[in-house]
Amino acid sequence: MKRITLLCSKYFFMLVILFLSLAPIFWVLMSSFKTYSEINSSALSLPSSLSLNNYAAALKYAPIQKYFLNSIVIVGAGIIVTVIFVAMCAYAVSRFRFLFKPVIILLIAASLMLPAQSISQPLFSIFTSLRIFDTKLGLILVYSAMGIPMSFFVMLSYYRSIPFALEESAYIDGAGFFRTFFSVILPLAKPGLATVAMIQFINIWNEFYFALMLTSGDTARTIPIALNYYMSTFANNYSALFAAVIMTITPTIIFFIIMQKQVIDSLTSGAVKG
Protein backbone atom coordinates (compact mmCIF):
# COMPACT_ATOMS: atom_id res chain seq x y z
CA MET A 1 0.00 0.00 0.00
CA LYS A 2 2.79 2.38 0.96
CA ARG A 3 4.61 1.52 -2.25
CA ILE A 4 1.56 2.38 -4.34
CA THR A 5 1.19 5.78 -2.66
CA LEU A 6 4.87 6.41 -3.31
CA LEU A 7 4.53 5.42 -6.96
CA CYS A 8 1.43 7.60 -7.39
CA SER A 9 3.06 10.63 -5.82
CA LYS A 10 6.10 10.12 -8.06
CA TYR A 11 3.97 10.09 -11.20
CA PHE A 12 1.92 13.02 -9.93
CA PHE A 13 5.15 15.01 -9.49
CA MET A 14 6.27 14.03 -13.00
CA LEU A 15 2.92 15.15 -14.41
CA VAL A 16 3.16 18.51 -12.65
CA ILE A 17 6.63 19.07 -14.15
CA LEU A 18 5.37 18.03 -17.58
CA PHE A 19 2.43 20.43 -17.26
CA LEU A 20 4.59 23.37 -16.15
CA SER A 21 7.00 22.76 -19.04
CA LEU A 22 4.57 22.42 -21.90
CA ALA A 23 1.32 24.12 -20.90
CA PRO A 24 2.38 27.74 -21.63
CA ILE A 25 3.78 26.83 -25.05
CA PHE A 26 0.77 24.66 -25.84
CA TRP A 27 -1.58 27.47 -24.86
CA VAL A 28 0.22 29.92 -27.17
CA LEU A 29 0.15 27.34 -29.98
CA MET A 30 -3.57 26.78 -29.50
CA SER A 31 -4.30 30.50 -29.40
CA SER A 32 -2.30 31.10 -32.58
CA PHE A 33 -5.03 29.31 -34.55
CA LYS A 34 -7.88 31.28 -33.00
CA THR A 35 -9.52 34.33 -34.49
CA TYR A 36 -9.26 37.67 -32.75
CA SER A 37 -12.76 37.39 -31.29
CA GLU A 38 -12.21 33.79 -30.16
CA ILE A 39 -9.11 34.86 -28.23
CA ASN A 40 -11.04 37.65 -26.57
CA SER A 41 -14.08 35.59 -25.66
CA SER A 42 -12.35 32.67 -23.94
CA ALA A 43 -8.71 31.86 -23.26
CA LEU A 44 -9.11 28.17 -22.53
CA SER A 45 -11.45 27.13 -25.36
CA LEU A 46 -10.15 25.27 -28.38
CA PRO A 47 -9.90 27.06 -31.74
CA SER A 48 -12.92 26.50 -34.01
CA SER A 49 -10.68 25.71 -36.99
CA LEU A 50 -6.96 25.39 -37.69
CA SER A 51 -6.81 28.65 -39.59
CA LEU A 52 -3.43 30.01 -40.66
CA ASN A 53 -4.65 33.59 -41.03
CA ASN A 54 -2.67 34.73 -38.00
CA TYR A 55 0.52 33.30 -39.46
CA ALA A 56 -0.02 35.16 -42.74
CA ALA A 57 -0.67 38.38 -40.82
CA ALA A 58 2.44 37.90 -38.67
CA LEU A 59 4.67 37.39 -41.70
CA LYS A 60 3.18 40.49 -43.30
CA TYR A 61 4.09 42.81 -40.41
CA ALA A 62 7.35 41.37 -39.11
CA PRO A 63 10.27 40.25 -41.31
CA ILE A 64 10.71 37.02 -39.35
CA GLN A 65 12.87 35.45 -42.10
CA LYS A 66 15.23 38.42 -41.84
CA TYR A 67 15.59 38.03 -38.08
CA PHE A 68 16.36 34.35 -38.57
CA LEU A 69 18.96 35.14 -41.19
CA ASN A 70 20.56 37.72 -38.86
CA SER A 71 20.65 35.25 -36.00
CA ILE A 72 22.10 32.49 -38.18
CA VAL A 73 24.86 34.75 -39.57
CA ILE A 74 25.76 36.23 -36.18
CA VAL A 75 25.59 32.99 -34.20
CA GLY A 76 27.34 31.01 -36.97
CA ALA A 77 30.22 33.48 -37.19
CA GLY A 78 30.39 33.73 -33.40
CA ILE A 79 30.75 29.96 -33.11
CA ILE A 80 33.39 29.70 -35.87
CA VAL A 81 35.57 32.50 -34.47
CA THR A 82 35.43 31.16 -30.90
CA VAL A 83 36.16 27.59 -31.95
CA ILE A 84 39.18 28.55 -34.09
CA PHE A 85 40.66 31.07 -31.63
CA VAL A 86 40.14 28.88 -28.57
CA ALA A 87 41.34 25.71 -30.33
CA MET A 88 44.65 27.47 -31.06
CA CYS A 89 45.07 29.35 -27.78
CA ALA A 90 44.14 26.47 -25.47
CA TYR A 91 46.49 24.19 -27.43
CA ALA A 92 49.48 26.48 -26.90
CA VAL A 93 48.59 26.91 -23.22
CA SER A 94 48.08 23.19 -22.60
CA ARG A 95 51.33 22.06 -24.27
CA PHE A 96 54.02 24.69 -23.72
CA ARG A 97 55.56 26.80 -21.00
CA PHE A 98 55.96 30.49 -21.65
CA LEU A 99 56.25 33.72 -19.77
CA PHE A 100 52.65 34.97 -19.49
CA LYS A 101 50.97 31.59 -19.26
CA PRO A 102 49.80 31.87 -15.61
CA VAL A 103 48.55 35.41 -16.25
CA ILE A 104 46.50 34.26 -19.24
CA ILE A 105 44.92 31.42 -17.27
CA LEU A 106 44.16 33.67 -14.30
CA LEU A 107 42.59 36.41 -16.46
CA ILE A 108 40.35 33.99 -18.32
CA ALA A 109 39.37 32.22 -15.09
CA ALA A 110 38.45 35.55 -13.47
CA SER A 111 36.27 36.52 -16.42
CA LEU A 112 34.22 33.34 -15.92
CA MET A 113 32.74 35.01 -12.84
CA LEU A 114 32.16 38.40 -14.46
CA PRO A 115 28.52 39.52 -14.80
CA ALA A 116 28.68 40.61 -18.44
CA GLN A 117 26.35 43.60 -18.12
CA SER A 118 28.84 45.39 -15.94
CA ILE A 119 31.08 46.03 -18.96
CA SER A 120 28.29 46.99 -21.36
CA GLN A 121 28.58 50.78 -21.17
CA PRO A 122 32.24 50.94 -22.34
CA LEU A 123 31.42 48.48 -25.12
CA PHE A 124 28.52 50.67 -26.20
CA SER A 125 30.81 53.74 -26.33
CA ILE A 126 33.68 51.92 -28.05
CA PHE A 127 31.33 50.41 -30.63
CA THR A 128 29.69 53.76 -31.32
CA SER A 129 33.03 55.49 -31.89
CA LEU A 130 34.32 52.63 -34.09
CA ARG A 131 31.05 52.76 -36.05
CA ILE A 132 30.27 49.11 -35.43
CA PHE A 133 27.22 49.93 -33.31
CA ASP A 134 24.10 48.30 -34.79
CA THR A 135 26.10 46.05 -37.11
CA LYS A 136 26.35 42.28 -37.30
CA LEU A 137 30.13 42.59 -36.94
CA GLY A 138 29.72 44.24 -33.54
CA LEU A 139 27.58 41.45 -32.15
CA ILE A 140 29.85 38.80 -33.69
CA LEU A 141 32.85 40.33 -31.88
CA VAL A 142 31.04 40.45 -28.53
CA TYR A 143 29.64 36.94 -28.80
CA SER A 144 32.93 35.41 -29.94
CA ALA A 145 34.69 36.97 -26.96
CA MET A 146 31.96 35.99 -24.49
CA GLY A 147 32.44 32.38 -25.56
CA ILE A 148 36.17 32.39 -24.79
CA PRO A 149 36.24 31.72 -20.99
CA MET A 150 34.01 28.63 -20.85
CA SER A 151 35.32 27.22 -24.17
CA PHE A 152 38.91 27.78 -23.11
CA PHE A 153 38.62 25.58 -20.02
CA VAL A 154 36.62 22.89 -21.82
CA MET A 155 39.34 22.70 -24.52
CA LEU A 156 42.17 22.90 -22.00
CA SER A 157 40.93 19.83 -20.16
CA TYR A 158 40.24 18.10 -23.48
CA TYR A 159 43.77 18.66 -24.80
CA ARG A 160 45.17 17.38 -21.51
CA SER A 161 43.41 14.05 -22.12
CA ILE A 162 45.34 13.61 -25.39
CA PRO A 163 48.69 11.87 -24.73
CA PHE A 164 51.89 13.81 -25.45
CA ALA A 165 53.48 10.76 -27.08
CA LEU A 166 51.45 11.33 -30.25
CA GLU A 167 53.02 14.72 -30.81
CA GLU A 168 56.48 13.52 -29.96
CA SER A 169 56.28 10.86 -32.65
CA ALA A 170 54.94 13.45 -35.11
CA TYR A 171 57.91 15.70 -34.35
CA ILE A 172 60.31 12.78 -34.78
CA ASP A 173 58.70 12.07 -38.14
CA GLY A 174 59.64 15.61 -39.10
CA ALA A 175 56.27 17.38 -38.82
CA GLY A 176 56.50 21.03 -37.79
CA PHE A 177 54.46 22.85 -35.11
CA PHE A 178 51.53 23.74 -37.31
CA ARG A 179 51.45 20.40 -39.13
CA THR A 180 51.40 18.53 -35.81
CA PHE A 181 48.56 20.67 -34.50
CA PHE A 182 46.53 20.53 -37.69
CA SER A 183 46.90 16.89 -38.72
CA VAL A 184 47.49 15.11 -35.40
CA ILE A 185 45.87 17.03 -32.55
CA LEU A 186 42.91 18.73 -34.19
CA PRO A 187 41.32 15.53 -35.54
CA LEU A 188 41.58 14.00 -32.06
CA ALA A 189 40.08 17.10 -30.46
CA LYS A 190 36.94 17.08 -32.61
CA PRO A 191 34.55 15.99 -29.82
CA GLY A 192 35.85 18.80 -27.62
CA LEU A 193 35.38 21.31 -30.43
CA ALA A 194 31.82 20.04 -30.98
CA THR A 195 31.08 20.56 -27.29
CA VAL A 196 32.44 24.09 -27.44
CA ALA A 197 30.37 24.86 -30.55
CA MET A 198 27.20 23.55 -28.90
CA ILE A 199 27.70 25.50 -25.65
CA GLN A 200 28.38 28.60 -27.69
CA PHE A 201 25.23 27.99 -29.76
CA ILE A 202 22.99 27.60 -26.71
CA ASN A 203 24.40 30.71 -25.06
CA ILE A 204 24.35 33.13 -27.97
CA TRP A 205 21.25 31.98 -29.85
CA ASN A 206 19.28 33.24 -26.85
CA GLU A 207 21.48 36.20 -25.89
CA PHE A 208 19.37 39.25 -25.18
CA TYR A 209 21.19 41.98 -23.27
CA PHE A 210 23.98 42.87 -25.69
CA ALA A 211 21.72 42.43 -28.69
CA LEU A 212 19.38 44.97 -27.10
CA MET A 213 22.13 47.39 -26.15
CA LEU A 214 24.21 47.22 -29.33
CA THR A 215 21.51 47.28 -32.02
CA SER A 216 18.87 49.81 -32.91
CA GLY A 217 17.31 48.75 -36.20
CA ASP A 218 16.51 45.70 -38.30
CA THR A 219 20.03 45.26 -39.81
CA ALA A 220 21.43 43.28 -36.90
CA ARG A 221 18.29 42.48 -34.90
CA THR A 222 18.40 38.89 -33.69
CA ILE A 223 15.55 36.55 -32.77
CA PRO A 224 15.40 37.35 -29.02
CA ILE A 225 15.26 41.10 -29.68
CA ALA A 226 12.69 40.61 -32.43
CA LEU A 227 10.50 38.81 -29.89
CA ASN A 228 10.72 41.82 -27.61
CA TYR A 229 9.73 44.15 -30.42
CA TYR A 230 6.74 42.00 -31.39
CA MET A 231 5.07 43.27 -28.23
CA SER A 232 4.87 46.76 -29.74
CA THR A 233 4.61 45.69 -33.42
CA PHE A 234 1.55 43.58 -32.68
CA ALA A 235 0.18 45.65 -29.81
CA ASN A 236 -3.18 45.97 -31.57
CA ASN A 237 -3.13 42.60 -33.29
CA TYR A 238 -2.24 40.09 -30.64
CA SER A 239 -3.78 37.18 -32.54
CA ALA A 240 -0.85 37.61 -34.95
CA LEU A 241 1.51 37.95 -31.99
CA PHE A 242 0.70 34.38 -30.94
CA ALA A 243 1.58 33.17 -34.45
CA ALA A 244 4.78 35.21 -34.54
CA VAL A 245 5.94 33.72 -31.23
CA ILE A 246 5.23 30.17 -32.42
CA MET A 247 7.08 30.72 -35.71
CA THR A 248 10.03 32.16 -33.85
CA ILE A 249 10.43 29.40 -31.27
CA THR A 250 9.54 26.34 -33.38
CA PRO A 251 12.86 26.06 -35.29
CA THR A 252 14.75 26.25 -31.99
CA ILE A 253 12.62 23.50 -30.47
CA ILE A 254 12.97 21.26 -33.56
CA PHE A 255 16.73 21.82 -33.66
CA PHE A 256 16.93 20.93 -29.99
CA ILE A 257 14.89 17.73 -30.34
CA ILE A 258 17.09 16.57 -33.24
CA MET A 259 20.36 17.47 -31.47
CA GLN A 260 19.18 16.50 -27.99
CA LYS A 261 21.98 14.06 -27.23
CA GLN A 262 24.70 16.56 -28.18
CA VAL A 263 22.96 19.33 -26.22
CA ILE A 264 22.81 17.19 -23.08
CA ASP A 265 26.43 16.06 -23.47
CA SER A 266 27.75 19.59 -23.87
CA LEU A 267 25.69 20.96 -20.98
CA THR A 268 27.15 18.36 -18.64
CA SER A 269 30.74 18.67 -19.83
CA GLY A 270 30.49 22.46 -19.80
CA ALA A 271 29.45 22.46 -16.15
CA VAL A 272 31.81 19.76 -14.96
CA LYS A 273 34.95 20.78 -16.83
CA GLY A 274 34.26 24.50 -16.99
Next chain:
Amino acid sequence: MVRNKRFWITLFILPCMALFAFIYAAPIITVIVTSFTKYTAFETPSFIGLSNFKTIFSDNDFLISIKNTVIWVLLQSSFHVGLGLAVALTMRRRPKGWKLLRTAYLIPNIVPTAATGVMFTLLFNPSFGVVSDLYTRLGISSPVPNLFGNSGYAFWIVTATWIFYSAFNTIIFLSEINAIDRQIYEAASIDGATPWQMDLYITLPLLKNVIGTCVVLASVAMVSQFDIIYVTTKGGPGTATLNLPIYLYKTAMLENNYGKANAVGVIQIILGISLVLLIRWLFRTRDKINGDGSGLL
Protein backbone atom coordinates in the same frame (compact mmCIF):
# COMPACT_ATOMS: atom_id res chain seq x y z
CA MET B 1 63.87 25.34 -33.77
CA VAL B 2 63.38 27.11 -30.43
CA ARG B 3 62.82 30.48 -32.05
CA ASN B 4 60.48 28.89 -34.51
CA LYS B 5 58.44 27.41 -31.68
CA ARG B 6 58.19 30.74 -29.89
CA PHE B 7 56.86 32.28 -33.10
CA TRP B 8 54.12 29.66 -33.38
CA ILE B 9 53.09 29.92 -29.73
CA THR B 10 52.73 33.68 -30.06
CA LEU B 11 50.77 33.28 -33.27
CA PHE B 12 48.41 30.76 -31.65
CA ILE B 13 47.73 32.85 -28.57
CA LEU B 14 47.55 36.28 -30.10
CA PRO B 15 44.13 36.24 -31.86
CA CYS B 16 42.34 34.89 -28.81
CA MET B 17 44.01 37.25 -26.37
CA ALA B 18 43.56 40.26 -28.66
CA LEU B 19 39.82 39.63 -28.87
CA PHE B 20 39.74 39.00 -25.13
CA ALA B 21 41.58 42.25 -24.42
CA PHE B 22 39.30 44.24 -26.73
CA ILE B 23 35.99 42.93 -25.37
CA TYR B 24 36.88 42.15 -21.72
CA ALA B 25 40.09 43.75 -20.48
CA ALA B 26 39.76 47.27 -21.92
CA PRO B 27 36.10 47.66 -20.86
CA ILE B 28 36.75 46.32 -17.33
CA ILE B 29 39.54 48.86 -16.80
CA THR B 30 37.28 51.58 -18.22
CA VAL B 31 34.44 50.56 -15.87
CA ILE B 32 36.64 50.67 -12.79
CA VAL B 33 38.37 53.94 -13.70
CA THR B 34 35.28 55.85 -14.84
CA SER B 35 33.26 54.76 -11.80
CA PHE B 36 35.29 57.42 -9.96
CA THR B 37 34.49 60.11 -12.52
CA LYS B 38 31.68 62.37 -13.58
CA TYR B 39 30.99 60.96 -17.02
CA THR B 40 27.82 61.19 -19.10
CA ALA B 41 26.89 60.79 -22.75
CA PHE B 42 27.55 64.51 -23.19
CA GLU B 43 30.72 65.14 -21.19
CA THR B 44 34.13 63.52 -20.93
CA PRO B 45 35.17 61.88 -17.64
CA SER B 46 36.43 64.11 -14.82
CA PHE B 47 37.57 62.72 -11.49
CA ILE B 48 35.09 63.08 -8.61
CA GLY B 49 36.29 60.43 -6.16
CA LEU B 50 33.67 58.27 -4.46
CA SER B 51 30.79 60.55 -5.35
CA ASN B 52 29.06 58.06 -7.68
CA PHE B 53 29.15 55.39 -5.00
CA LYS B 54 27.73 57.83 -2.43
CA THR B 55 24.96 58.70 -4.87
CA ILE B 56 23.91 55.13 -5.56
CA PHE B 57 24.08 54.02 -1.94
CA SER B 58 21.82 56.88 -0.92
CA ASP B 59 19.39 56.05 -3.74
CA ASN B 60 16.53 53.97 -2.40
CA ASP B 61 15.89 52.39 -5.81
CA PHE B 62 19.44 51.07 -5.90
CA LEU B 63 19.11 49.54 -2.44
CA ILE B 64 15.83 47.91 -3.50
CA SER B 65 17.51 46.56 -6.63
CA ILE B 66 20.23 44.98 -4.45
CA LYS B 67 17.58 43.55 -2.13
CA ASN B 68 15.60 42.02 -5.03
CA THR B 69 18.77 40.63 -6.60
CA VAL B 70 19.75 38.97 -3.32
CA ILE B 71 16.24 37.52 -2.79
CA TRP B 72 16.34 36.09 -6.31
CA VAL B 73 19.79 34.62 -5.72
CA LEU B 74 18.55 32.95 -2.52
CA LEU B 75 15.38 31.60 -4.16
CA GLN B 76 17.27 30.37 -7.20
CA SER B 77 20.05 28.67 -5.28
CA SER B 78 17.61 26.93 -2.92
CA PHE B 79 14.25 26.24 -4.58
CA HIS B 80 15.37 26.22 -8.22
CA VAL B 81 18.41 23.98 -7.72
CA GLY B 82 16.43 21.87 -5.23
CA LEU B 83 13.66 21.30 -7.76
CA GLY B 84 16.19 20.32 -10.41
CA LEU B 85 17.66 17.85 -7.91
CA ALA B 86 14.21 16.48 -7.01
CA VAL B 87 13.43 15.85 -10.69
CA ALA B 88 16.81 14.15 -11.15
CA LEU B 89 16.23 11.90 -8.13
CA THR B 90 12.78 11.03 -9.48
CA MET B 91 14.30 10.06 -12.80
CA ARG B 92 17.22 8.21 -11.20
CA ARG B 93 15.54 4.81 -11.31
CA ARG B 94 14.29 5.54 -14.85
CA PRO B 95 10.52 5.28 -14.30
CA LYS B 96 8.33 4.86 -17.38
CA GLY B 97 8.34 7.99 -19.50
CA TRP B 98 11.47 9.54 -17.97
CA LYS B 99 13.03 10.26 -21.36
CA LEU B 100 9.91 12.02 -22.55
CA LEU B 101 9.84 14.04 -19.34
CA ARG B 102 13.50 14.95 -19.74
CA THR B 103 12.92 16.26 -23.27
CA ALA B 104 9.76 18.13 -22.27
CA TYR B 105 11.44 19.66 -19.23
CA LEU B 106 14.37 20.89 -21.33
CA ILE B 107 12.17 22.65 -23.90
CA PRO B 108 11.34 25.76 -21.80
CA ASN B 109 15.07 26.07 -21.02
CA ILE B 110 15.99 25.97 -24.68
CA VAL B 111 13.52 28.51 -26.12
CA PRO B 112 14.82 32.10 -25.99
CA THR B 113 14.11 33.60 -22.56
CA ALA B 114 12.61 36.60 -24.35
CA ALA B 115 10.01 34.22 -25.83
CA THR B 116 9.22 32.90 -22.35
CA GLY B 117 8.71 36.50 -21.26
CA VAL B 118 6.33 37.22 -24.15
CA MET B 119 4.41 33.98 -23.57
CA PHE B 120 3.88 34.65 -19.87
CA THR B 121 2.83 38.24 -20.59
CA LEU B 122 0.14 36.86 -22.90
CA LEU B 123 -0.79 34.07 -20.48
CA PHE B 124 -1.46 36.48 -17.61
CA ASN B 125 -2.94 39.29 -19.70
CA PRO B 126 -5.88 40.65 -17.69
CA SER B 127 -8.27 40.86 -20.65
CA PHE B 128 -7.60 37.73 -22.72
CA GLY B 129 -5.28 35.61 -20.54
CA VAL B 130 -6.11 32.46 -18.62
CA VAL B 131 -6.80 34.27 -15.35
CA SER B 132 -9.80 36.13 -16.73
CA ASP B 133 -11.17 32.93 -18.26
CA LEU B 134 -10.76 31.09 -14.94
CA TYR B 135 -12.56 33.94 -13.13
CA THR B 136 -15.48 33.64 -15.56
CA ARG B 137 -15.61 29.85 -15.29
CA LEU B 138 -15.44 29.86 -11.49
CA GLY B 139 -17.98 32.67 -11.29
CA ILE B 140 -15.70 35.13 -9.53
CA SER B 141 -17.07 38.59 -10.19
CA SER B 142 -14.24 40.73 -8.76
CA PRO B 143 -12.06 42.51 -11.34
CA VAL B 144 -9.32 40.39 -12.92
CA PRO B 145 -5.90 41.33 -11.48
CA ASN B 146 -3.18 42.46 -13.86
CA LEU B 147 -0.54 40.14 -12.45
CA PHE B 148 2.50 41.76 -14.08
CA GLY B 149 1.19 45.27 -13.49
CA ASN B 150 0.30 44.94 -9.83
CA SER B 151 3.09 45.62 -7.38
CA GLY B 152 1.65 43.05 -4.97
CA TYR B 153 1.94 40.17 -7.44
CA ALA B 154 4.58 41.24 -9.97
CA PHE B 155 7.64 40.01 -8.07
CA TRP B 156 6.23 36.52 -7.58
CA ILE B 157 4.79 36.23 -11.08
CA VAL B 158 8.14 37.26 -12.60
CA THR B 159 9.88 34.72 -10.35
CA ALA B 160 7.44 32.04 -11.52
CA THR B 161 8.51 32.58 -15.14
CA TRP B 162 11.93 31.05 -14.44
CA ILE B 163 12.09 29.34 -11.06
CA PHE B 164 10.47 26.05 -12.16
CA TYR B 165 12.61 25.63 -15.26
CA SER B 166 15.59 23.89 -13.75
CA ALA B 167 16.26 21.27 -16.42
CA PHE B 168 19.92 22.23 -16.94
CA ASN B 169 20.53 21.38 -13.28
CA THR B 170 18.58 18.14 -13.65
CA ILE B 171 20.77 17.14 -16.59
CA ILE B 172 23.97 17.84 -14.65
CA PHE B 173 22.70 15.92 -11.59
CA LEU B 174 21.59 12.97 -13.71
CA SER B 175 25.01 12.63 -15.31
CA GLU B 176 26.71 12.76 -11.89
CA ILE B 177 24.26 10.19 -10.48
CA ASN B 178 25.00 7.87 -13.41
CA ALA B 179 28.69 8.08 -12.53
CA ILE B 180 28.07 6.70 -9.02
CA ASP B 181 29.18 3.09 -8.63
CA ARG B 182 26.15 0.73 -8.84
CA GLN B 183 27.70 -1.57 -6.26
CA ILE B 184 27.18 0.99 -3.51
CA TYR B 185 23.43 0.84 -4.10
CA GLU B 186 23.49 -2.95 -4.33
CA ALA B 187 25.28 -3.20 -1.01
CA ALA B 188 22.81 -0.78 0.57
CA SER B 189 19.84 -2.69 -0.73
CA ILE B 190 21.26 -5.97 0.67
CA ASP B 191 21.52 -4.18 4.02
CA GLY B 192 17.81 -3.39 3.69
CA ALA B 193 17.98 0.32 2.90
CA THR B 194 14.81 1.86 1.44
CA PRO B 195 15.07 3.90 -1.80
CA TRP B 196 14.52 7.05 0.24
CA GLN B 197 17.39 6.18 2.60
CA MET B 198 19.66 5.43 -0.37
CA ASP B 199 19.01 8.89 -1.85
CA LEU B 200 19.50 10.58 1.51
CA TYR B 201 22.63 8.77 2.67
CA ILE B 202 24.34 7.79 -0.59
CA THR B 203 23.26 9.96 -3.53
CA LEU B 204 23.07 13.35 -1.82
CA PRO B 205 26.45 13.24 -0.03
CA LEU B 206 28.14 12.13 -3.25
CA LEU B 207 26.50 15.01 -5.11
CA LYS B 208 27.75 17.68 -2.69
CA ASN B 209 30.37 18.98 -5.10
CA VAL B 210 28.12 19.23 -8.10
CA ILE B 211 25.32 20.79 -6.03
CA GLY B 212 27.86 23.48 -5.20
CA THR B 213 28.57 23.96 -8.90
CA CYS B 214 24.86 24.27 -9.69
CA VAL B 215 24.32 26.76 -6.86
CA VAL B 216 27.21 28.86 -8.19
CA LEU B 217 25.83 28.79 -11.73
CA ALA B 218 22.30 29.64 -10.50
CA SER B 219 23.57 32.55 -8.38
CA VAL B 220 25.76 34.00 -11.14
CA ALA B 221 22.77 33.76 -13.48
CA MET B 222 20.59 35.68 -11.01
CA VAL B 223 23.16 38.43 -10.49
CA SER B 224 22.87 39.09 -14.23
CA GLN B 225 19.17 38.20 -14.74
CA PHE B 226 17.75 40.67 -17.25
CA ASP B 227 15.86 39.28 -20.25
CA ILE B 228 12.54 38.18 -18.78
CA ILE B 229 12.30 41.14 -16.40
CA TYR B 230 12.93 43.57 -19.26
CA VAL B 231 10.37 41.89 -21.52
CA THR B 232 7.63 41.57 -18.89
CA THR B 233 7.86 44.47 -16.41
CA LYS B 234 11.05 46.50 -17.09
CA GLY B 235 11.61 46.47 -13.33
CA GLY B 236 8.18 47.84 -12.47
CA PRO B 237 5.57 48.50 -11.43
CA GLY B 238 7.47 51.09 -9.41
CA THR B 239 10.45 49.16 -8.11
CA ALA B 240 8.65 45.84 -7.52
CA THR B 241 10.87 43.84 -9.88
CA LEU B 242 13.90 46.13 -10.11
CA ASN B 243 17.24 44.31 -9.91
CA LEU B 244 20.87 45.31 -10.46
CA PRO B 245 21.11 44.71 -14.24
CA ILE B 246 17.84 46.59 -14.89
CA TYR B 247 19.02 49.46 -12.68
CA LEU B 248 22.36 49.50 -14.52
CA TYR B 249 20.66 49.46 -17.92
CA LYS B 250 18.35 52.31 -16.98
CA THR B 251 21.22 54.38 -15.56
CA ALA B 252 23.37 53.89 -18.66
CA MET B 253 20.78 54.03 -21.44
CA LEU B 254 17.97 56.23 -20.08
CA GLU B 255 19.79 58.56 -17.67
CA ASN B 256 22.92 58.44 -19.88
CA ASN B 257 24.93 58.73 -16.67
CA TYR B 258 27.89 56.54 -17.53
CA GLY B 259 29.98 57.21 -14.43
CA LYS B 260 27.11 56.21 -12.16
CA ALA B 261 26.27 53.18 -14.34
CA ASN B 262 29.86 51.98 -14.09
CA ALA B 263 29.81 52.41 -10.31
CA VAL B 264 26.78 50.07 -10.37
CA GLY B 265 28.83 47.77 -12.62
CA VAL B 266 31.65 47.69 -10.06
CA ILE B 267 29.15 46.76 -7.33
CA GLN B 268 27.71 44.05 -9.61
CA ILE B 269 31.19 42.60 -10.21
CA ILE B 270 31.97 42.63 -6.46
CA LEU B 271 28.62 41.02 -5.64
CA GLY B 272 29.10 38.35 -8.32
CA ILE B 273 32.63 37.42 -7.27
CA SER B 274 31.89 37.42 -3.53
CA LEU B 275 28.90 35.14 -4.09
CA VAL B 276 31.03 32.65 -6.03
CA LEU B 277 33.71 32.68 -3.34
CA LEU B 278 31.14 32.42 -0.52
CA ILE B 279 29.34 29.46 -2.12
CA ARG B 280 32.65 27.74 -2.93
CA TRP B 281 33.58 28.18 0.73
CA LEU B 282 30.22 26.81 1.93
CA PHE B 283 30.58 23.74 -0.31
CA ARG B 284 34.32 23.44 0.24
CA THR B 285 35.92 20.03 -0.10
CA ARG B 286 39.51 18.94 0.12
CA ASP B 287 40.35 19.59 -3.53
CA LYS B 288 41.83 23.02 -4.06
CA ILE B 289 41.36 25.37 -6.97
CA ASN B 290 43.71 24.02 -9.60
CA GLY B 291 46.26 26.06 -11.47
CA ASP B 292 44.15 25.90 -14.61
CA GLY B 293 41.18 27.46 -12.83
CA SER B 294 39.16 24.19 -12.97
CA GLY B 295 37.90 24.01 -9.35
CA LEU B 296 36.78 27.59 -9.66
CA LEU B 297 33.29 27.05 -11.00
